[in-house]
Amino acid sequence: MPSKKQKKIPIIENFDLLPGRIVAKKYEIISLLGSGWESEVYLVNEITTDIERTAKFFFPHRNPRDKALKFYARKLHKLRKCPIVIQYSTQDTFVYRKQNVSFLVSEFVEGDLLSVYLSRQPGKRLLPFQALHLLYALARGIECIHSVGDYHGDLHSDNIIVQRVGLNFELKLLDMFHWGAPSAENIRTDVIDLIRIFYDALGGKKHYAKQPQPIKDLCCGLKRSLITKKFKTAGKLRIYLESIQWE
Secondary structure, rough: OOOOOOOOOOOOOOOOOOOEEEEEOOOEEEEEEEOOOOEEEEEEEEEOOOOOEEEEEHHHHHHHHHHHHHHHHHHHHHHHOOEEOOEEEEEEEEEOOOOOEEEEEOOOOOOHHHHHHHHHHHHHOHHHHHHHHEEEEEEEHHHHHHHHOOOOOOOOOOOOOEEEOHHHHHHHHOOOOOOOOOHHHHHHHHHHHHHHHHHHHHHOHHHHHOOOOHHHHHHHHHHHHHHHHHHOOHHHHHHHHHHHOOO
């Protein structure tokens, strides 16, 4: 006998979880924090403890056999001793439109996205010494990740949270990307991204010509080959910053 035609499972492209909804009998939705290719991220309240947390809900078709969720959970656990990384808490599931949806729960970090923070500065940019403090904080944070043989993979001003600014920037990273196993090329790309963030924080091309020479020596004209030759890892960049000479 011919087999019955399988019913096609609808693809979920957004969750539209409204404030007040209870998920998995444990978490109350507060607000949507952001969305991406594989998931939506919400601020939630853990009902039993009244603690605010972040929940990353994976679209089922982007998370077959929980592959994406397991990647994030394992990576956050591996990097748990790196202060710049958000701390993983647990994972859970709930049913949405008759489909099992997995989600990852982590600490909620208050602050502004770096892009938002920069937009509020005079001229929407930082002065050289401010930008150096930012770069140093980023280099130290990424150095910790590189020291355990891992990488971020997609550093930019929309996935870095600025928690506090004083003598030092206190920062946290959002999404960790997985473009294959860690490699020297992945690590070099992180360093290039750090220099690009620094360059943009200073105002980019419009203000580059007037920057002091030590700043230009750091940016290397954004030439990948020059940057990777000078700074092979975030640790090398951090050491360079600690010994930088100003006339």
